[in-house]
Amino acid sequence: MPSPAAPATRAEALAETLAERIVSGALKPGQRLDEQALAAEAGMSRTPVREALRRLTATGLVELRPHRGAVVASPAPDGLRAAFELLAEMEALCARWSALRMAPQERAALEELHHAMAALVRAGDRTGYRAANRRLHGLIYAGAHNPPLAEVAQSTHQRLAPFRGAQFEAPERLARSHAEHGQVVACLMRADAEGAAEAMRRHIFSSGASWESISGRPERSERRI
Numbered sequence: 001m002p003s004p005a006a007p008a009t010r011a012e013a014l015a016e017t018l019a020e021r022i023v024s025g026a027l028k029p030g031q032r033l034d035e036q037a038l039a040a041e042a043g044m045s046r047t048p049v050r051e052a053l054r055r056l057t058a059t060g061l062v063e064l065r066p067h068r069g070a071v072v073a074s075p076a077p078d079g080l081r082a083a084f085e086l087l088a089e090m091e092a093l094c095a096r097w098s099a100l101r102m103a104p105q106e107r108a109a110l111e112e113l114h115h116a117m118a119a120l121v122r123a124g125d126r127t128g129y130r131a132a133n134r135r136l137h138g139l140i141y142a143g144a145h146n147p148p149l150a151e152v153a154q155s156t157h158q159r160l161a162p163f164r165g166a167q168f169e170a171p172e173r174l175a176r177s178h179a180e181h182g183q184v185v186a187c188l189m190r191a192d193a194e195g196a197a198e199a200m201r202r203h204i205f206s207s208g209a210s211w212e213s214i215s216g217r218p219e220r221s222e223r224r225i
Contacts, residue, residue, distance in 0.1 A: 011051035088204035098143035
């Protein structure tokens with residue numbers, strides 16, 4: 001007989017798998033998550049599937065809707081814009097502190113990753129670029145050397161990951177994103193705290209605008225960066 005902890009353990013593993021599929025763009029915003037199909041695919045009963053979906057609902061990656069059940073989160077435009085505004089400020093703060101606090105080896109690792117991403121842009125490798133993009137932002141969070149700030153930024157980034165990942169379907173977005181990264185990295189290399197913060201803020205607002213353009217949602221005009 002399995003231990004009482006076994007269903008929760010399986011639910012946690014499934015939640016992690018589904019979160020990665022959502023963040024990577026394999027599961028799209030608004031896509032229905034059918035309990036029975038997920039259970040059959042994972043080779044488990046529906047009980048741990050329900051628990052996994054509840055866990056993802058708590059993170060904001062999944063929504064429970066009447067008559068539809070669980071779907072990949074697709075919040076209302078105003079809520080999504082507000083979340084991008086929060087992320088922009090969190091990431092700008094990370095960039096500001098990273099410019100002042102990054103160790104030489106951390107700056108070197110960031111610069112090396114940014115240069116490597118150029119090949120992904122040339123190849124049009126959206127999947128590889130999404131993964132590298134998460135690593136690059138993670139290096140900037142870590143470089144701020146402020147764990148509470150990094151935790152909040154990472155959580156907000158994770159929640160918005162499906163929408164930030166989807167932006168790369170827009171024509172030329174890979175190249176624009178890489179160029180925006182270049183502005184951030186250049187400021188970090190010369191310890192320009194205010195320049196890094198503003199470049200990162202522009203980058204996040206640009207990614208939000210790209211998502212709205214491909215989703216058919218009108219961009220709000222109050223904030224121009």
